[in-house]
Amino acid sequence: METVIETKNLTKSYGKNRGIIDVNIKVNKGEIFGFLGPNGAGKSTTIRTLLDIIRPTSGSATIFGLDCHKDAVAIHWRLSYVPGDVNLYGNMTGKKFLEYFGSVRGSYDEDEAKKYAEKFDVNLNRKLKEYSKGNRQKVALIQAFMNDPDLLILDEPTSGLDPLIQQTFLEVIREEASNGRTVFMSSHVLSEVEKVCDRVAIIKEGKIVAQESIGDLKKKSGSVLAVKFSEEVRPESFKIDGIAGVSRLNGSYRMTVTGNIRKVLKEISDHDVESIAIQPMNLEDIFMQYYAGGK
Template sequence: MTSDIAVLAEDLTKFYGAQRGIENLNLDVKVGEVMGFLGPNGAGKTTTIRLLLDFLRPTRGHARILGLDPRRDKAVLHRQIGYLPGELAFPGRETAKDLLRFFGDARGGVAWSTVTSLAERLDLDLSRRVRAMSKGNKQKVGLVQAFMHQPALLILDEPTSGLDPLMQQEFLAMVRDARDNGQTVFMSSHVLAEVQSTADRVAIVRNGQLAAVEKVESLGRRAVRSVEIHFGDPVSRAEFTGLPGVSNVEVAGPVLRCTVDGRLDPLIKAAALHEVIDLLSAEPDLEETFLSYYYHSEGATDATAAAGA
């Protein structure tokens, strides 16, 4: 494992009896990179994170984290990792202040000014008992404990769960600050927009397998847009059915509606054979593109080919 790789998974596989958690996962996350780990609920994201942290033992395959073995070097590693689980459970009656002091001491000491600064950013009242907090405020406590020791690696499982939109934006700003500070972030989510503004690359899992690894900007090139064309006279549906990238063709007299995946050129050339009165093209919906391409398409991108995208 080279020094520029923070997370490495090779053939990482976990089965629960006959049920697949994750299978044949091969993935690397570079030092200083923000990697979005995307997939619908139940796709295998949490299983992968628990395997990386040695909370679960793999059926086969292995992982290396910050150049170390997650099982043999667990104690050393966990001081260098900030982990936010998908399901937070804070037992006891401690205030947020007491709980965060405990976490700080367990990690060898954390500057309290860092804790209070993070709490201010997230509008978190440290004097309140954690057990009495709302889900959103408990999530803030979880975020503070993950970030407060400025770990080399942040592993965050559905980090914005329960946060209101303003706090979601503040969290994303914290991720950008961490990247600027040279920290690595591995962040799972089922919401594309959550990682679009922060991630350098995204790894996409579907049904327990890696569907693709792509740079964030390449997702936009899979733009699916809705197009409506008004012609001077009625047109035939057959003229536009079968054009490259064109689907969902509907014709009502002189009005054509369709979906275009990728370049508009084939559609425009076919339309130019007629008098065009008006053309409306809706901005690509990246979330819709993402869902249709990776989750509903039978021909998902091969992970090996996509990794170089």
């Protein structure tokens, strides 16, 4: 399988402040890859290093097998990038902005721009300073998609978009990936990552703590158990091997089961159970395991 992005022990230090430490990620051609972590975890530092906006302290990064620093110009011709803080030229119309970026890249396909404008439901004839945040984000996405890139690097791409356009965005990147393009996206919206990404990497305090397919992460992470008792049960009752993240709401307990679920159910059945439900962990549950649970 062809590798599009690869980092090896990629490290960026900011003096005494932490940046990223020994980041190792690999993204394959045609893959939709999610890059997850809260603000300050190292997502933007990693992306900016890949784009040669900042230089690493040590380690290496390649895109298309080319060095991200030495071959930055050749790499940039083949990718599109949407930053997390989109800042557009306010006095230009959306159309003029897209024409300008097309000319910078050497060509502008008006039909492609119109196609994506229709998909994202945005009027390109208004000045950008008159646009809402969501409409500015739409124009930035059109600029990325219309160039027919081999790789899309998207930092919080659905920021400011309403739910219907978020769904359209997910459909568009699925289509892009089916056509052989690679998508690398960071997002705080874990539900959309779960719907569309093939694999994810989770970064915590500058280090990669997980990098797998969502399916494999779910298998490893266990199940969510919700149980309501007909009698008063103290939280100490759940100090059982294989149970973590116990919380209580309106008389019901919710917990993560990572051990033998039969053993856990046997322990719980010593109490008078009113109702019980077991479901697989979703990506948000898994993410919170790594952060709130200190994994």
